[in-house]
Amino acid sequence: MRFLSRKGTDRLVKCLSAGVTVAAVIPLFWIVIEIIINGASALSWNFLTDLPRPFGETGGGIGNAILGSFLINALASVWGIPIGIATGIYLSEYGGGGRTGSVVRTAVESLAGVPSIIYGVFAFTIIVMTVRHYTALAAAVALGLMMIPLVAKATEESMKVVSSEMREAAMALGIPKWARTEKVVLSIARGGVLSGALLAFARISGETAPLLFTALFSLYWPTGLDQPMATLQVLIYNYALSGFGDWVSKAWGASLILVAIVLVINIVVRVASRQKFTEGT
Amino acid sequence: MMALKDPDYLVRIYDQMREMYNIVESAGSEIDDGLSNKKRNLKTTLTEQCQEAQIMEEQTVEMCIEAMIRHQPFARDLRAVSAAMKVSYDLSRICRYLRNIAEILEEFDVECDDPDLLPLYREGRKMIHLSLEAYFGKDAKAAADIIKSDEVVDRGYEAILNRYAMAEKKSGSCILFNGITARIIERMADHASYISHETIYLVTGRRVDYR
């Protein structure tokens, strides 16, 4: 004898699925709401543009952290994204099938799984220990390295999806391989590649562990790449644990900015991808 | 050449043509009877039969055109369809000639048929029979032989003509009767030759001589 009728089982499963989904989604909204509530009060023009005050003093802002995050992320992208795209192109169009290709692909996939702190330690050992002080450059190196597997994977997948008919058509016109790859295949795949790059950027915006070993922190405007630099992530880390009310509040504000950046990037990528499908190629 | 089966639409066309041939055969027997036993009243029967043959010829042509539109035949199938259109015309023409002989038998109430006339007629009829056997059997060699034997009927016809051209004592209607009948037989036998030409084209794809 069945415990429930067939229809009853159906309804039960539906309810359970819905319930579990809500349970999974609630934390996201909860976090965002908490951050908005707690961080909104800290926002102001001064907050965004001023330097931090010494511990214990109120006022000041996180301007240096915002600029520092931007600089480090930009530098990381400058070398992480192109190498990632080049690797993706190689895997998709050139050596992807052969033995070297398998090795490269395995390496890329493994790198994607390496904990971010290891990247930090790596950059620390290679650069910071050599020059004997914390540098923003090391941070850019570590974060750039982290971007490579993400961008490579996205590039490879997007290019693989491009129909082989396109490559054949280009070949039949007498177009050499590099021009085919760049002007036809990559061009068609550019949506996916761009998404990959943006998502990688969003990812490194949130990484903190590598920065602790490389750029560390600073209470001053960035002075040079060979010096420590303030970032939003490390600022949040320091301020939140400080116990000082003003700083804790600023940590919430910084969190709000960080979350906002990451959310906006994710939403933009989502919307842009959906638009492509509705336009219908 | 590999023996290929005819497609259904061709089989139907050939069945139709075999029926036409049966009509021509039975008309031919009537005329044979008429010439041997001097029967004068065959015109009605022959007219009926020829009308039927005419209708069947039109139907056959329709079937051939429809086959070309619908099935777009090529190579041997195409040749078979175009040959069928021509041969069905030849068959209806032969029937017409037989009817002409029946008309002459009725109009010329004479007792002077040449002893060579009946044999000539039978020779012509045999040619027609053989040519249609070769056609339905797709036998190009037999068809070539028939074309050669056309001469026999031609000479027989000329012989009869000469005999009456020389004679002065025979009556005018006698001359006309034998002359015209012989002429009709000769023309009838020509169609056997035409049919044989079509058979050769059908089987080999080559056109020999001209019609």
Added chain:
Amino acid sequence: METKLEVKNLNAWFGEKQALKNVSAGFKGNSVTAVIGPSGCGKSTFIRCINRMHEVVPRARVTGEVLLDGVDIYTSMDAMDVRRKVGMVFQRPNPFPNMSVVDNVVAGLKLAGSYGKDELSEMAEKNLKAVGLWEEVKDELRKSGASLSGGQQQRLCIARALAMEPEVILMDEPTSALDPASTTKVEELLQQLKKFTTILIITHNVSQAARVSDMTAFFYLGELIELGETESMFKAPQNPLTERYITGRFG
């Protein structure tokens, strides 16, 4: 009409499997030759040996000679040059979706050489007119090549091939994915195109071969069985195999 394209003792393999066996044939300039035969007979392999696309398949091998205007395309020419002189149109229309209609037409020219913007515009217009597309797309030149209808896309692909001013255009069942009206347009187009170039067209449709071609080549199991004038071949083929194929007894 001189012999534009000549093939001598052409053999082709995919690994161990031999796809073409000792094929020899000559094709006159400014003519349309239909290439027919049952599936797997080697028609596609044959034409891909003429624009050197067969060799990019892994483990592919070719022996023999293919002469374009007397020059061996394998030993005396670079593969890219061959493909510029021997164009190809595929079964499924494949315009580049990331390029506009105009850019599609001149894609081969743009990506392989240097031409001025005005020159390219002129060439695009000329070739779109040649394939009868100009009137239909002249107000939508900036739209993506993939936004056209199937029949228009295929004519666009023909224009794209034509823009390279090739000596020979190879077509692999170019109308099998098109509706009857588009098919008719493309078939009529071939009669115009042969004034400028030589065409080899693979087709599964025996009636189409009869309609569009001056010569027909029949392939079976990798061998060229018969090559002759279309008119006589379709009334009275020399080879019994050819007869069986075109009367639909097999294939």
